[in-house]
Amino acid sequence: xxxxxxxxxxxxxxxxxxxxxxxxxxxxxxxxxxxxxxxxxxxxxxxxxxxxxxxxxxxxxxxxxxxxxxxxxxxxxxxxxxxxxxxxxxxxxxxxxxxxxxxxxxxxxxxxxxxxxxxxxxxxxxxxxxxxxxxxxxxxxxxxxxxxxxxxxxxxxxxxxxxxxxxxxxxxxxxxxxxxxxxxxxxxxxxxxxxxxxxxxxxxxxxxxxxxxxxxxxxxxxxxxxxxxxxxxxxxxxxxxxxxxxxxxxxxxxxxxxxxxxxxxxxxxxxxxxxxxxxxxxxxxxxxxxxxxx
Amino acid sequence: xxxxxxxxxxxxxxxxxxxxxxxxxxxxxxxxxxxxxxxxxxxxxxxxxxxxxxxxxxxxxxxxxxxxxxxxxxxxxxxxxxxxxxxxxxxxxxxxxxxxxxxxxxxxxxxxxxxxxxxxxxxxxxxxxxxxxxxxxxxxxxxxxxxxxxxxxxxxxxxxxxxxxxxxxxxxxxxxxxxxxxxxxxxxxxxxxxxxxxxxxxxxxxxxxxxxxxxxxxxxxxxxxxxxxxxxxxxxxxxxxxxxxxxxxxxxxxxxxxxxxxxxxxxxxxxxxxxxxxxxxxxxxxxxxxxxxxxxxxxxxxxxxxxxxxxx
Numbered sequence: 001x002x003x004x005x006x007x008x009x010x011x012x013x014x015x016x017x018x019x020x021x022x023x024x025x026x027x028x029x030x031x032x033x034x035x036x037x038x039x040x041x042x043x044x045x046x047x048x049x050x051x052x053x054x055x056x057x058x059x060x061x062x063x064x065x066x067x068x069x070x071x072x073x074x075x076x077x078x079x080x081x082x083x084x085x086x087x088x089x090x091x092x093x094x095x096x097x098x099x100x101x102x103x104x105x106x107x108x109x110x111x112x113x114x115x116x117x118x119x120x121x122x123x124x125x126x127x128x129x130x131x132x133x134x135x136x137x138x139x140x141x142x143x144x145x146x147x148x149x150x151x152x153x154x155x156x157x158x159x160x161x162x163x164x165x166x167x168x169x170x171x172x173x174x175x176x177x178x179x180x181x182x183x184x185x186x187x188x189x190x191x192x193x194x195x196x197x198x199x200x201x202x203x204x205x206x207x208x209x210x211x212x213x214x215x216x217x218x219x220x221x222x223x224x225x226x227x228x229x230x231x232x233x234x235x236x237x238x239x240x241x242x243x244x245x246x247x248x249x250x251x252x253x254x255x256x257x258x259x260x261x262x263x264x265x266x267x268x269x270x271x272x273x274x275x276x277x278x279x280x281x282x283x284x285x286x287x288x289x290x291x292x293x294x
Numbered sequence: 295x296x297x298x299x300x301x302x303x304x305x306x307x308x309x310x311x312x313x314x315x316x317x318x319x320x321x322x323x324x325x326x327x328x329x330x331x332x333x334x335x336x337x338x339x340x341x342x343x344x345x346x347x348x349x350x351x352x353x354x355x356x357x358x359x360x361x362x363x364x365x366x367x368x369x370x371x372x373x374x375x376x377x378x379x380x381x382x383x384x385x386x387x388x389x390x391x392x393x394x395x396x397x398x399x400x401x402x403x404x405x406x407x408x409x410x411x412x413x414x415x416x417x418x419x420x421x422x423x424x425x426x427x428x429x430x431x432x433x434x435x436x437x438x439x440x441x442x443x444x445x446x447x448x449x450x451x452x453x454x455x456x457x458x459x460x461x462x463x464x465x466x467x468x469x470x471x472x473x474x475x476x477x478x479x480x481x482x483x484x485x486x487x488x489x490x491x492x493x494x495x496x497x498x499x500x501x502x503x504x505x506x507x508x509x510x511x512x513x514x515x516x517x518x519x520x521x522x523x524x525x526x527x528x529x530x531x532x533x534x535x536x537x538x539x540x541x542x543x544x545x546x547x548x549x550x551x552x553x554x555x556x557x558x559x560x561x562x563x564x565x566x567x568x569x570x571x572x573x574x575x576x577x578x579x580x581x582x583x584x585x586x587x588x589x590x591x592x593x594x595x596x597x598x599x600x601x602x603x604x605x606x
Contacts, residue, residue, distance in 0.1 A: 011429070018435070028475075109589075113355075121580035122577070128573070176599045232553070273449070
């Protein structure tokens with residue numbers, strides 16, 4: 001009898017500790033997830049209580065819909081456009097700053113600072129920099145004798161502006177990860193390579209790069225996932241325009257769900273976003289297992 | 295020769311044995327002094343490059359401050375002057391008067407603070423249960439929580455919105471706080487930290503008859519102060535800056551968070567592309583509290599992220 005009540009109180013204790021997290025987790029993560037899958041098979045419009053079950057129609061329609069295909073394409077262009085410069089610049093700064101020297105902390109703080117600030121507010125500042133008539137970018141171009149560029153009004157350049165803003169915000173964060181990875185490389189390896197007379201370049205290619213490859217890979221994936229979920233800078237700078245040239249999947253979702261109230265197609269779009277993130281996460285975990293050098 | 299000395303520790307994973315042998319070899323050989331001494335020219339080049347990069351990184355902030363101090367006429371007549379002809383502090387007063395930015399900042403601050411406190415409490419309790427209790431489905435539970443990590447916000451927005459509508463919590467800070475109350479990152483982060491707490495300490499406390507809540511509060515948490523500070527700052531900053539979800543939930547003007555408030559001010563009639571001076575003042579009002587927070591807590595934030603592999 002005593003044992004039984006002990007076991008019961010043990011269970012109660014566990015429950016008491018996990019419930020505060022599990023209740024909101026179920027209410028706002030897990031149940032909505034299932035619900036979203038269900039909505040994606042319907043043609044619900046949010047306003048009317050009636051809806052009908054349309055099966056896979058939302059998904060089929062997606063692949064015939066040029067909006068969706070463009071958004072998918074834009075998402076990948078944006079993700080790659082953000083990830084490559086972010087990782088390359090982040091690594092470059094980390095290589096210069098991973099050793100402590102006078103002022104290194106200050107440089108780190110300065111490069112990291114954009115990450116702290118609200119994306120909405122800094123995007124507004126950037127929208128002024130790239131303003132066509134009085135923006136800084138065009139004023140400088142004018143000084144150099146170039147024609148002004150309608151940065152945010154032209155389909156060719158709008159995406160570039162959003163990419164610049166995103167890279168600017170993400171680079172410091174990426175740098176910090178590289179710094180901690182670089183500091184974990186044993187000093188003895190470099191000393192050994194000095195004895196062998198390796199050039200700095202060989203040292204970088206043969207020692208540094210392989211040893212930080214798991215971090216690099218992780219940073220590529222995480223930056224990509226963040227890029228796929230970027231929203232704030234798009235809404236301030238371009239609202240998906242001009243004529244859909246910066247409409248990513250997440251922005252398309254937002255327009256479908258909260259501007260057009262097409263909940264079915266919107267839910268389907270969100271599940272495609274999940275599919276892409278899910279695949280990226282799995283690749284990351286798998287590669288992480290195989291590439292553990294550290 | 296070269297490949298051997300490089301590949302050894304790679305192939306041997308984390309045993310560390312071979313790295314040690316190399317270190318011994320090194321200590322017996324004299325490294326040529328030339329290779330160790332850093333040429334000052336290179337150091338100058340490095341500082342030059344870093345200074346220029348640093349200036350580019352902070353330039354938007356400088357540009358923003360400069361713009362907020364100029365009059366609108368000056369912005370268009372002398373656009374490239376970084377130092378305004380005269381510092382117009384009154385722009386800030388005008389901006390504060392044209393929209394309730396003080397209130398927006400208070401709202402953001404309150405919501406972020408309460409969300410962060412709840413996240414800290416429930417993540418700590420959950421992480422404690424996962425690391426210190428023994429029960430069936432422990433691992434399964436942890437995996438369920440971690441699987442939520444890859445769930446993009448977009449997937450849960452529509453149903454969460456409906457749930458909050460059913461609860462009558464749309465357009466309220468309570469709704470915003472409870473819908474952000476579960477943080478997968480918090481669990482992931484604290485679990486890692488709690489695993490490092492020595493089990494004998496907890497055993498000893500249990501034998502002494504301390505309750506679990508007391509052990510968590512008096513033994514585990516005090517040992518993880520640095521990590522708790524990092525988690526607090528990161529959760530707070532993320533919530534303070536968040537925009538998409540709050541902008542969907544909150545519709546009343548006086549409940550707006552700063553990010554939503556500043557966007558409305560930006561797109562409001564007559565402001566867009568005309569009153570850059572006030573728009574920059576508003577951006578400054580939004581950005582400055584966080585920059586100050588960052589300057590104060592710089593060490594915790596930078597080292598916390600770098601050392602503990604913090605995501606987001």
